[in-house]
Amino acid sequence: MTKIITISREFGSGGRQIGHMLAEKLGIPFYDKELIKMAADDIDIEEHIFEMYDQAFMDKHETVHDILTYTYEVPMSDQIFMAQSRVIHRLAQHGPCVIVGRCADMVLKDEQCLNLYFYANVKKRVQRLLALDGLPEENAKKVEQKVREVDQKRKDYYQYYTGNEWGKPKNYHLCLDSLKAGMDACVAAVTAYMAYLG
């Protein structure tokens, strides 16, 4: 049975949490930000620089690229992506796991993975995030703006590193609306589907 699960997700959809629930149910490791640390070890870059870069990519790609690349032949962004990709391959070879983000679906395209994409209506995602942070309704507009911004950044990141369109079904095996029937429903659907994989 395929046990390497990659997860792509819209911001606020709960895809990360569903990944965690899946990992727990299947008794396999769950990776997201830990990847950064492991990748940093892999190419001997100080972890704080790595994290700074990683955050900065999400804030403004071009500027950080300009700042960090002048001392490297290969752009820093690409070095980091390649290092993370090596770590993802290593994890996949090591055994079953759940990997969130980092274009893992494309990095592992030749492996026997199950690629998942979680999404949901923007208004529902905003309500979920407001509830999670205990924020009143008056923050809805601001949160919605944040949701759209993060989605756009994830889309750009995916497009930049894979050349493919983020959120297009053909890149995944299952795409699930996480807030129509709830997170438990998603876990149930994915495990039911997986049971048939050779």
Added chain:
Amino acid sequence: MTKIITISREFGSGGRQIGHMLAEKLGIPFYDKELIKMAADDIDIEEHIFEMYDQAFMDKHETVHDILTYTYEVPMSDQIFMAQSRVIHRLAQHGPCVIVGRCADMVLKDEQCLNLYFYANVKKRVQRLLALDGLPEENAKKVEQKVREVDQKRKDYYQYYTGNEWGKPKNYHLCLDSLKAGMDACVAAVTAYMAYLG
């Protein structure tokens, strides 16, 4: 529990067959071409003209549109779509069912539906169609061309009548690769997900 299931599907993905399996498992009716007959009754158009039109739309939209519309104030294509939409609404009000195609997901957008989209790798769909028709591998190229043509027509039809992009996850609640884990896997995943719907 939501029991009105709409199905959109890439050509050769087996989405229609999965719809049939779902209807059987849930003990509810299954509709596809029957809709045409019911819609014909609804607006008193001779069934054979209806079927001729419907086939012709798939062959070449413009010509048929030209031929059939000159006697109507509202274009024939739109009359038929509206009639089919009325039938779809009637079916949905009557009780649980599975409806394949005809933009039923958008026609029923205010109802409590579960909208599914089935897709699969083009090469795998070609192999499935060759096997279904007992055709040798040398027909693969021709079948692949047919697959791409029918997909394009479905995309155009959906775009024309709904203004939305066919095959974009946000239009559906679950998108499933039907040929990764097989049709039984899809039925299992959908029913597992449905079990959580209020």
